[in-house]
Amino acid sequence: MKKIQLLFICLFSITFSSCEKDDICEATTPTTPKLVIEFYDILNPTVKKNVTNLAVKELNTATSISFTGSSKIQIPLRTSQDLTKYSFILNSTDATLDNEDFLQFNYTRQNLFVSRACGFKTNFILNSTTPIIKTETLIPDGYWIQNVVIANSNITTENETHVKIYF
């Protein structure tokens, strides 16, 4: 009888210790993906090109995100509305060389259950007809963004490129 009791205690402790911690949303859990943009050389479209002092700012947000020396950037999309409009300023630190273009991303959203700790995430699908609208500043300074190509309209993971920008 004592053996059985011990067995049960062991069983009990093993099962108890195997309970996973699920109060914290771990960083490795895929949640709402960011939009992944890759920059390419317009003169040599297969070659990636690094951006210099690129300031990316959503129109209704005060702060901007800066990128320099990289050809791949990740920017968040709004999860509470079906469009996000960003200003892309190349050479933002130089008052004479700087050039601002606007890109408006149009999409539909899908809220998916992740887990108790993480709640839900939003996946985006770029519109098939007008996924991206490129516009200029009020005082035109010419486009620095030459071409925008959709690489993947389903934004579900950050492991792949969704939009390619040629400049």
Add this chain to the structure above:
Amino acid sequence: MKHMSKFTFSILLILTSLLVIGQTNKTDSIPPKIEKYGVRFGADISKLIQSFYDKKYKGIEFVGDYRVTKNYYLAGELGNENTTVEDNRLTFTTQGTYLKVGFDYNSYENWLDMRNMLYIGMRYGASTFSQTLNSYNIYNTSNYFPEAPTVFLGEKYNGLTSQWIEIVLGLKAEVLNNIYLGFSVRMNRLLTNTKPDNFDNLYIPGFNRTYNGDFGIGFNYSISYFLPLYKTKATQKKDQKKKK
């Protein structure tokens, strides 16, 4: 509250383990015992008490067992729960009814005419329930935008079912004549679980909170009444056999 219950649970777990270890079959010359057989029925008091002080919880559980042999009891629970869980990222309401059937094995050798139990047992549990996803937040690793407003949904998923097995570790003490107080801890493992589309069964009536895996933990504090139906005299020979 969450930490508090975890703490209480751990303490109880340790105490229960100690109690189980502490039991060795040391029986000296005992006069023939009179064993009472019958049915015991009662209710879970923790669920009743929680229903009073917790506005988000309403639950009731009836417990019962029938003594089949000296140490084996046919046991079961029947209950209903309606609980609203407010987690950091989401809130939901679970409503449903459950039934558990199985057996308890009393490993406690009682002195004289005491009729206490320290038992291990198993249950098969089944529940039919609904989940209502009240609201949720979108998790975003980027904090560039202020957190998106909470989505209020109120979507109800009906006709969900789950089945599971439980390993029960418990004790019952006769506090007054034929009145018992009981406590049990249960380790649950899901067998089947129908999940709602785009959501999960984070709480299952009878099973309790679910974790990422199939495991769960439950407990109950019961008060019950034993209705004796017939009596037997335990023979001396039987007792001597036990001693070896």
